[in-house]
Amino acid sequence: MKILITGATSGIGYQLAQDYAKQGHTVIACGRNQEALDELADIDRDSIKTLRFDITDIENTKQALADIERVDLAILSAGMCEYLDVKQFDAGMFERVFRVNVFGTMNTVEALLPIMPEGSKLVIVGSLARLLPFTKAQAYGGSKAAIQYITRTLEVDLKEAYGIDVLGVSPGFVKTPMTDANDFEMPMRVSVEFASKAIRKGIEKGKRDIGFPALFSGMLRVMSLLPQGMQIALSRRMAKNS
Template structure:
């Protein structure tokens, strides 16, 4: 698929990977409906790109998404591509176990992506070859210390996407799950641990675009990092736990 002249809805477009992807998609001549809660940066970008439509919304709130759908509908009755990219990250401190933190992260990363896809589906059914994309994380390959909430939300999203694909594939849908390693954004800038092979957001956007143009189901990068996690994830639980347990002990030191 050539990513040119496509009608695309992208969430989480106000910063980081989403912002870089939004700009790259616009440069390639697509019409982009870009969403986030704080749309200041997108309104500025809109001055440069008339093909950008800014659609503010909170993906964890179904009413907000319904309003977003109404706004999109004033411009188009179809979407070629939806990219559920918006997400958040909070790490659990097991000594102060907080189920509310887990609910917040699940509400945005899992239910927010589910609501986004639900909102996009009526538009996608009107497209010739619709494409659903969700941004998960390589953490879904291996349960890591402190990532109980974030990892579970992304593992749930990856599972949901694969199950959905098993049904929608026969209806002509294309789907991709994006699983980045570390990318430099506001989300990772607050991390207090080493982030091996961290890449920039514009580079991440190029990886995603290449993966989408090849219609790859599994888009992951940087490969040295993601293949390593995939490999450890395939090992028996006792070996995996020895590895991640060591990481947890190091963090506690």
């Protein structure tokens, strides 16, 4: 398979790129960090090709993908996280986070559609954070709630229009540079190896929402069914204890 992965220069995407290459697939690893891209290419020059572009720039993204003939599986993992301190309310943060997580991801989808044949798979990485009103997560959780909706609606329309299957990924906490920056307790945080395995297995099975780890995912999904008042009270209590 020819597999394109964004966010391949770090964390979950970096691990996925290595694991898919090990399985004998051709991987097109994407990101901005040239050093990390070179490092990846050095691991396996035959299987791993690299592309450097900024997903927030549609022209840059289209140009970078212009010479690719076909992608059988695209995993859009590029993303960023910022937490809001409401006492120093920063509207610009919403713009920064949505620019990468939502608009950048859609730039990538636009550039990919012409090179994704019938039967190919488009996998979009969201987050379990979308399920509950977590403290300080207004921008990040909001962007992932938007991505969840977009993923589901793309699932409806892309199959009909082009025969492309759309799958979503909803990770809990994964140990990556993104979460290494957090100063709060992260329950059930898993390794990138665990995340990569869960994602690859989920894609293979054609799961439409790949949530992991299972227990954390199940707990949050149940909590998201509680009345809103209870969700807010729970989140306030978690915020106090964190």
